[in-house]
Amino acid sequence: MDKFLNQNADIGGAAQPLLMVKNLIKHFALKKDMFSRRQDVVRAVDGIDFAVRKGETLGVVGESGCGKSTTARLLLSLIAPDNGEIVFDGQAVGGRQLSLKAFRRQAQMVFQDSYASLNPRLTIEDSIAFAPQVHGVKKAEAIARARDLLQRVGLDPQRFAGRYPHELSGGQRQRVNIARALALQPRLVILDEAVSALDKSVEAQVLNLLLDLKEEFKLTYVFISHDLNVVRYISDRVMVMYLGQVVEIGPCERLFDSPRHPYTKALLSSVPSIDPDHRTEVPPLAGDPPNPINPPSGCRFHTRCARAQAVCSTTMPPLALSKDGQGVACWIHVENSGHTDAPTTETRSI
Numbered sequence: 001m002d003k004f005l006n007q008n009a010d011i012g013g014a015a016q017p018l019l020m021v022k023n024l025i026k027h028f029a030l031k032k033d034m035f036s037r038r039q040d041v042v043r044a045v046d047g048i049d050f051a052v053r054k055g056e057t058l059g060v061v062g063e064s065g066c067g068k069s070t071t072a073r074l075l076l077s078l079i080a081p082d083n084g085e086i087v088f089d090g091q092a093v094g095g096r097q098l099s100l101k102a103f104r105r106q107a108q109m110v111f112q113d114s115y116a117s118l119n120p121r122l123t124i125e126d127s128i129a130f131a132p133q134v135h136g137v138k139k140a141e142a143i144a145r146a147r148d149l150l151q152r153v154g155l156d157p158q159r160f161a162g163r164y165p166h167e168l169s170g171g172q173r174q175r176v177n178i179a180r181a182l183a184l185q186p187r188l189v190i191l192d193e194a195v196s197a198l199d200k201s202v203e204a205q206v207l208n209l210l211l212d213l214k215e216e217f218k219l220t221y222v223f224i225s226h227d228l229n230v231v232r233y234i235s236d237r238v239m240v241m242y243l244g245q246v247v248e249i250g251p252c253e254r255l256f257d258s259p260r261h262p263y264t265k266a267l268l269s270s271v272p273s274i275d276p277d278h279r280t281e282v283p284p285l286a287g288d289p290p291n292p293i294n295p296p297s298g299c300r301f302h303t304r305c306a307r308a309q310a311v312c313s314t315t316m317p318p319l320a321l322s323k324d325g326q327g328v329a330c331w332i333h334v335e336n337s338g339h340t341d342a343p344t345t346e347t348r349s350i
């Protein structure tokens with residue numbers, strides 16, 4: 001356990017992580033068809049380690065199907081992992097140290113679909129006040145808290161408290177979902193594509209609201225999005241996933257300005273830049289990722305990587321951490337160990 005704490009403090013780049021994840025695995029068994037003897041399994045999340053430090057926003061990016069949402073659900077114990085450990089503020093989640101109920105008070109989630117997340121039969125204030133009452137807060141106090149939160153997310157309680165979800169715009173509903181997530185006074189909020197369905201102007205307002213609330217309530221965010229510009233705007237550090245694994249993690253600006261993993265380079269080169277100094281020579285990703293039921297051996301990216309070497313197809317590279325806090329799982333970086341910013345600590349051998 002101590003070894004794990006030290007390793008993950010390194011991966012998080014901070015002495016005080018709020019959340020630590022060790023070797024998290026989730027495979028989904030698919031229904032067998034009548035004539036097949038084989039049981040296909042989707043390796044949605046396949047052995048990930050990372051930490052989220054107190055007060056930071058960790059952005060999570062990667063192509064569709066790489067395991068971002070499954071990771072989010074695992075983090076909040078909405079689904080059970082096949083393996084792995086989650087430690088919240090030094091206490092293992094779901095065991096004797098920190099019960100699931102106690103953890104769920106401190107960790108909340110905001111989903112993409114603002115309408116599906118709300119009960120259509122409850123007024124806005126009743127929706128926000130619901131969870132605190134389940135956790136023992138008296139109704140009058142829960143309603144007062146709901147009205148206060150409405151104000152804080154920019155919705156006048158006089159006008160909005162008694163309305164129903166269908167009477168609100170998408171942006172207003174997402175503000176309600178954010179207020180609802182904050183009603184239990186959590187420390188960690190996981191935002192899974194929380195602004196992706198909004199118009200660009202509303203998206204910008206909600207992003208700024210999230211930044212303000214983070215300061216005001218001393219929150220820590222895990223921010224999942226396919227929109228790299230949005231992730232760059234809001235994140236302190238960024239984690240890049242490919243086929244259920246972490247391929248790179250590091251400080252946001254450094255990762256965007258000098259990505260190290262060939263996958264991160266290709267992913268970022270798909271974002272158009274109007275700045276000629278920032279145009280990249282790396283071609284954007286071609287085709288779809290391989291099937292997660294039968295992922296490539298070795299480094300899972302080797303089948304699409306222009307720089308792949310023999311070792312890449314046989315052996316999975318470790319996620320190695322350099323002195324500047326950037327972790328990269330790529331043999332090119334492991335082998336460049338004479339370089340000043342090359343990996344110094346092998347944080348994970350797979």
Ligand SMILES: Nc1ncnc2c1ncn2[C@@H]1O[C@H](COP(=O)(O)OP(=O)(O)OP(=O)(O)O)[C@@H](O)[C@H]1O
Nearest residue numbers: 028042044063064065066067068069070071226292
């Ligand atoms: N309940 C499930 N049963 C079977 N396969 C699943 C299940 N949930 C997710 N998967 C598969 O697991 C893989 C990871 O899915 P996940 O939704 O976590 O990816 P994602 O990165 O969030 O994708 P997106 O950006 O499209 O939301 C995908 O191949 C997906 O089809």
